[in-house]
Amino acid sequence: MGHYDLVIRSYNPHKDRARVEDLQRRCEVGPAERGLLFTDTLGDPICRIKNSPVYNMLVAELGNHLVGVIQGSIKLVTVHKPPKDLAWVGYILGLRVAPLYRRRGIGWKLVIKLEEWFSVNGVGYAYMATEKDNEASFKLFVDKLGYVKFRTPAILVNPVSHRMSKISSSFEFEKLKVEEAESLYRKFMSSTEFFPSDIGNILKNELSLGTWVAYRRGESWGATCPSSWAMLSVWNSGELFKLRLGNAASSCLMYTKSSQLMEKVLPCFKLPAIPDFWQPFGFYFVYGVYGEGPLSGKLVRTLCRLVHNMAWKSKDCKAVATEVGGSDTLRHYIPHWKLLSCPEDLWCIKALKNKERNNLLEMIKTPPTISLFVDPREV
Ligand SMILES: CC(C)(COP(=O)(O)OP(=O)(O)OC[C@H]1O[C@@H](n2cnc3c(N)ncnc32)[C@H](O)[C@@H]1OP(=O)(O)O)[C@@H](O)C(=O)NCCC(=O)NCCS
Numbered sequence: 001m002g003h004y005d006l007v008i009r010s011y012n013p014h015k016d017r018a019r020v021e022d023l024q025r026r027c028e029v030g031p032a033e034r035g036l037l038f039t040d041t042l043g044d045p046i047c048r049i050k051n052s053p054v055y056n057m058l059v060a061e062l063g064n065h066l067v068g069v070i071q072g073s074i075k076l077v078t079v080h081k082p083p084k085d086l087a088w089v090g091y092i093l094g095l096r097v098a099p100l101y102r103r104r105g106i107g108w109k110l111v112i113k114l115e116e117w118f119s120v121n122g123v124g125y126a127y128m129a130t131e132k133d134n135e136a137s138f139k140l141f142v143d144k145l146g147y148v149k150f151r152t153p154a155i156l157v158n159p160v161s162h163r164m165s166k167i168s169s170s171f172e173f174e175k176l177k178v179e180e181a182e183s184l185y186r187k188f189m190s191s192t193e194f195f196p197s198d199i200g201n202i203l204k205n206e207l208s209l210g211t212w213v214a215y216r217r218g219e220s221w222g223a224t225c226p227s228s229w230a231m232l233s234v235w236n237s238g239e240l241f242k243l244r245l246g247n248a249a250s251s252c253l254m255y256t257k258s259s260q261l262m263e264k265v266l267p268c269f270k271l272p273a274i275p276d277f278w279q280p281f282g283f284y285f286v287y288g289v290y291g292e293g294p295l296s297g298k299l300v301r302t303l304c305r306l307v308h309n310m311a312w313k314s315k316d317c318k319a320v321a322t323e324v325g326g327s328d329t330l331r332h333y334i335p336h337w338k339l340l341s342c343p344e345d346l347w348c349i350k351a352l353k354n355k356e357r358n359n360l361l362e363m364i365k366t367p368p369t370i371s372l373f374v375d376p377r378e379v
Pocket of ligand 1 (some may be wrong): 095098128130136139141144211
């Protein structure tokens with residue numbers, strides 16, 4: 001490590017902001033064949049976690065060089081079945097080590113230091129999400145740090161097309177008040193894995209654009225739920241940071257160019273033109289997707305179209321993304337583009353205390369609840 005000792009300390013916005021942004025810019029994440037995804041944090045490298053109840057960012061310094069960074073957030077969630085299976089969990093994200101300093105134990109040390117901060121703050125389990133094919137990240141967390149594979153939710157991304165989506169007139173929609181949305185989520189989703197006990201804070205956050213329910217026209221939304229219904233909420237991630245595709249697959253490029261051309265040449269042709277993902281763009285994140293009854297899938301699809309049209313009207317929102325449990329049947333009704341989506345995001349988990357170690361063995365054996373709550377504050 002040369003003649004400097006590695007120092008790991010908390011992020012100081014005055015000293016570190018520009019250097020962390022520069023490091024994040026230089027670190028690419030994502031498999032080359034799908035196109036590398038760059039994040040522009042708009043001058044605030046901590047923006048991805050600052051809406052969480054408790055958070056921290058650590059930086060690694062070697063002499064004057066800022067060589068690594070990691071972020072973490074803490075919250076209370078459902079891990080198995082309520083009311084007693086609530087646990088404090090720590091989410092690890094944004095681990096980056098400067099390319100020239102890799103394979104010197106810096107990534108490992110940053111995770112260990114963040115785990116220590118978690119433990120001091122009463123966290124029972126640390127968890128992280130990675131692409132299945134990110135070998136460096138997988139080997140670091142699973143082989144070296146003892147994390148175990150936990151769940152494999154699907155990330156579904158749909159580009160916002162140049163046209164509004166057609167919405168079926170057989171369904172009605174309602175935007176819920178925050179209190180109504182909170183009580184509905186507590187009633188129907190509180191047993192869902194990773195359901196955050198401070199759901200009210202998410203719904204009240206200014207980035208939360210609202211919660212909508214859909215049901216069949218002719219029925220009404222009131223004291224009892226309609227025979228079939230669905231709900232979802234929308235988070236404006238683009239207000240926090242922008243995304244940009246660095247090096248997309250040639251098929252992606254060709255499809256984008258040809259669909260834009262088609263639209264110009266044959267405007268009545270119904271092929272949706274795909275936006276230009278090579279310029280920084282914002283996106284909406286759909287969370288809390290839930291439905292009941294035989295029409296729930298169709299209702300979710302219709303709600304997604306409603307969100308698409310909201311995105312279409314906004315200035316720079318070019319995609320709508322969501323993440324749902326791998327075995328959630330509703331995922332089949334969520335419009336998405338395969339090339340931009342990830343069918344198996346890999347969530348890994350580790351117990352930080354002895355008592356939690358035994359519980360974790362049980363949790364891993366238990367099949368996942370069908371739905372999984374993915375917190376928009378951790379996107
Ligand atoms: C993943 C990353 C943070 C690792 O940082 P690092 O400082 O190089 O990791 P370490 O030196 O602490 O490696 C510890 C162990 O992880 C594993 N590992 C790390 N990089 C690896 C690689 N490229 N290939 C295979 N195994 C790797 C090895 O087991 C290694 O131990 P070893 O060197 O004794 O074999 C770094 O490669 C990076 O910034 N990648 C780009 C961003 C990213 O993918 N972040 C993770 C998102 S979850």
